[in-house]
């Protein structure tokens with residue numbers, strides 16, 4: 025039986041940086057309103073306080089120290105990685121370490137070259153310009169940025185048509201910190217103009233425990249080691265999610281107990297919020313359960329799977345699947361979606377005999 029109603033659909037382009045459909049989920053990595061309000065208080069202020077990402081920290085520390093010793097402005101820095109891993113935080117740390125002010129804007133906010141010219145021309149010497157979602161800037165603005173980054177100069181075009189003239193405008197030296205969830209989407213001329221590029225990885229559970237202990241201290245929440253461990257394991261490698269789960273578990277501990285977060289309290293609280301021990305929520309589990317119970321582990325086409333779950337195709341593809349793929353629970357193949365042996369184990373289900381025989385789904389992809 026061929027369940028694949030969509031033809032080859034392994035061309036999924038979803039990434040954690042896709043549409044903000046995950047914003048309202050407890051385990052979504054995009055910031056929601058409450059996150060924005062609380063995050064400012066929880067941001068580490070210098071590299072020493074910044075948890076994890078040891079390579080990025082070490083390299084950035086060298087770049088910044090060297091610039092300070094030379095009395096120069098730091099090179100432009102490109103930070104790539106999924107939402108919530110600390111790109112904004114690092115940009116603020118760069119400014120703080122350089123003793124410089126910071127200006128924050130984003131690619132979508134700069135639709136015209138004139139918008140960028142206005143920002144650039146008002147920068148002070150040494151200032152850090154943080155450009156979030158730099159891959160979403162308009163083309164003309166991007167081209168203006170090339171020259172600004174390289175020569176600290178922009179050409180402001182005055183007038184239109186044949187009478188238009190370019191007036192050169194000198195800029196003070198500044199440090200551009202660009203952030204992107206999709207480094208691959210940046211045109212090479214832009215990528216090449218960054219002196220230092222750092223890729224932010226998802227965090228280890230032990231690192232998230234440290235983030236949680238720090239946040240608990242700042243929020244005046246008491247949590248024991250096992251409580252923090254329980255939350256860290258469900259935080260999908262992302263400090264933003266860890267901090268959000270911490271706040272929900274704190275609520276539960278306060279209402280149902282004495283306010284102290286223990287592993288038992290964390291387990292009970294996150295059961296209420298339907299976040300399981302691996303960080304999967306209701307939607308993730310619905311996708312896996314359909315794949316396993318209705319389609320014997322696949323392969324099944326994305327559209328069929330989405331109908332079975334009762335969600336839009338895009339929601340399944342862009343909100344649930346990236347994490348399931350990252351966790352090795354689901355694979356996107358040319359014939360459709362396939363569950364891995366780990367998916368059967370996670371939901372405590374037994375794979376059908378045919379797939380057990382070759383240790384795989386029906387495609388023989390996962391021989392054991």
Ligand SMILES: Nc1ncnc2c1ncn2[C@@H]1O[C@H](COP(=O)(O)OP(=O)(O)OP(=O)(O)O)[C@@H](O)[C@H]1O
Pocket residue numbers: 053054055062063064066067068073074075076106107108109110111112113114156235263264267
């Ligand atoms: N290494 C870290 N140590 C401690 N806390 C961190 C770390 N990284 C991120 N955080 C916390 O996670 C929250 C989200 O971080 P931040 O806003 O910097 O992420 P981001 O990568 O810029 O996200 P986005 O791409 O959505 O803008 C912040 O409140 C910050 O306190």
